[in-house]
Amino acid sequence: MSLPWRNNLLSSKQKIVQVHYWKKMMKETHEVVGKLHGVVLLIHNSVEFSDIIDFLNKIRDDEQLLVVYLSLINSYSRIREVLKENPLKSKQLFVVDCVSGFVVELKDIHDCVYRKPPINLDELKELLLKNIASQNPDIVVVDSMSQLINFSVPTEDELSKFYLFLHSLKENILGLSEDSIILLYDDKIGQLQNLPTISVDLILKLEVIRDAPRWRG
Amino acid sequence: MLETLKETNSSVNYWKEIEKNLSDELKNLRGIVLLIHNSMEFTDIIDFLQHVRQGQFLNVLYISLVRSYDYIKKALELKPLDQKRMMFIDCVSGYAFPIEENLDEAFYHKPPQNLDEMKDIIRFGIEKTNADMIIIDSLSQFISFTQPTEDGIVELYEFLRTLKEGTMNVMQNTVLLLYDSKLGVMQNLPKTSMDLILRIEIGKK
Numbered sequence: 001m002s003l004p005w006r007n008n009l010l011s012s013k014q015k016i017v018q019v020h021y022w023k024k025m026m027k028e029t030h031e032v033v034g035k036l037h038g039v040v041l042l043i044h045n046s047v048e049f050s051d052i053i054d055f056l057n058k059i060r061d062d063e064q065l066l067v068v069y070l071s072l073i074n075s076y077s078r079i080r081e082v083l084k085e086n087p088l089k090s091k092q093l094f095v096v097d098c099v100s101g102f103v104v105e106l107k108d109i110h111d112c113v114y115r116k117p118p119i120n121l122d123e124l125k126e127l128l129l130k131n132i133a134s135q136n137p138d139i140v141v142v143d144s145m146s147q148l149i150n151f152s153v154p155t156e157d158e159l160s161k162f163y164l165f166l167h168s169l170k171e172n173i174l175g176l177s178e179d180s181i182i183l184l185y186d187d188k189i190g191q192l193q194n195l196p197t198i199s200v201d202l203i204l205k206l207e208v209i210r211d212a213p214r215w216r217g
Numbered sequence: 218m219l220e221t222l223k224e225t226n227s228s229v230n231y232w233k234e235i236e237k238n239l240s241d242e243l244k245n246l247r248g249i250v251l252l253i254h255n256s257m258e259f260t261d262i263i264d265f266l267q268h269v270r271q272g273q274f275l276n277v278l279y280i281s282l283v284r285s286y287d288y289i290k291k292a293l294e295l296k297p298l299d300q301k302r303m304m305f306i307d308c309v310s311g312y313a314f315p316i317e318e319n320l321d322e323a324f325y326h327k328p329p330q331n332l333d334e335m336k337d338i339i340r341f342g343i344e345k346t347n348a349d350m351i352i353i354d355s356l357s358q359f360i361s362f363t364q365p366t367e368d369g370i371v372e373l374y375e376f377l378r379t380l381k382e383g384t385m386n387v388m389q390n391t392v393l394l395l396y397d398s399k400l401g402v403m404q405n406l407p408k409t410s411m412d413l414i415l416r417i418e419i420g421k422k
Contacts, residue, residue: 014421014422015421015422016261016419016420016421017420017421017422018420019236019261019264019417019418019419019420020234020236020417020418020419020420021234021235021236021239021242021415021416021417022232022233022234022235022415022416022417022418023232023233023235023242023413023414023415023416024230024231024232024406024408024413024414024415024416025231025232025233026408026414029231032231032233033231051229054229191255191418191420192418192420193420193422194420195234197234197236197237202233202234203233203234204231204232204233204234205230205231205232205233205234206229206230206231206232207228207229207230207231207232208227208228208229208230209227209228209229209230209402209403209404209405210227
């Protein structure tokens with residue numbers, strides 16, 4: 001016999017793909033971000049580059065660190081412009097600009113190299129490894145993984161390649177336990193169905209809401 | 218008295234994914250907890266509650282403004298909740314049962330019109346059940362964090378303050394305030410008045 005309420009309760013037509021639990025960081029933000037190490041996936045809601053600088057400024061702010069910033073979104077000139085208004089404290093930035101390199105051939109300079117954008121994770125890995133080898137950074141930022149993978153509707157093949165990519169990063173980059181690789185991901189594409197919870201050390205979400213009405217109690 | 222000041226600014230929220238440590242995070246859950254979700258089903262709420270203060274036997278008072286006791290009872294038959302004695306104040310069927318009827322584990326009540334009336338319902342529930350945990354489903358019935366009014370925020374802070382102080386003194390216990398985020402982007406969360414803010418995103422296809 002059919003039980004309508006039972007069907008309703010089970011919502012059998014919809015299958016749960018994944019459940020994500022998030023904790024709003026309050027006092028522990030300093031603790032968690034301040035001591036950031038390992039492979040970190042930083043999901044954000046289309047934040048601006050200045051917000052990313054704010055985030056980077058919170059990381060290990062008592063150390064002088066070298067950051068390799070592999071950019072698939074912002075050009076070196078744009079990054080420099082924003083840095084004038086929002087300086088990066090206690091960190092030196094080395095940019096791998098994969099935006100301008102696509103348009104016109106530019107000469108590498110002391111704090112930037114121009115490269116063509118990687119078209120898949122293998123190429124991204126190669127590009128990362130080359131620049132890590134030449135710069136020996138403390139922090140590596142990839143902005144952004146959303147250019148290469150979509151966690152809203154990933155295929156099994158895409159996920160498996162992504163896991164391999166993460167695994168390979170961990171294996172090939174010596175001293176990772178002391179260093180950080182921050183993979184930015186813009187979630188504007190849609191709700192995230194699959195998060196690589198096993199293969200990364202930490203998943204954070206940064207939400208910046210502009211022009212929000214604020215109340216002080 | 219609570220003073221509010223409205224100004225235009227940006228709000229920054231950092232969230233940490235806690236699936237790996239979920240049991241640790243929830244095993245000693247105390248205080249006022251805001252649980253934001255994306256329209257989850259009651260069976261998903263049961264899954265979440267299984268993790269809360271695991272290993273302890275708890276009296277749970279569930280004040281429902283969105284689901285009837287009848288519906289909840291059937292869901293619990295399908296998916297039982299371990300080590301928790303659930304008692305309900307059904308403010309949905311209250312329309313159909315204007316006179317309160319005292320059942321074994323459920324009371325009927327008219328839906329509260331505001332948070333002041335909700336306080337009275339909580340007091341009533343605490344007296345009747347001596348609950349270790351109170352769940353209000355859902356805060357979205359009273360306030361929208363998408364476009365909150367100043368009055369709404371003042372009322373919410375006052376409500377939270379009353380929960381922490383006075384006769385309710387919930388700090389030894391757990392108060393879970395459910396909030397459905399389907400209303401839109403949450404512009405401002407009541408960070409200062411909550412002991413913890415959690416968010417559950419259930420991906421379905």
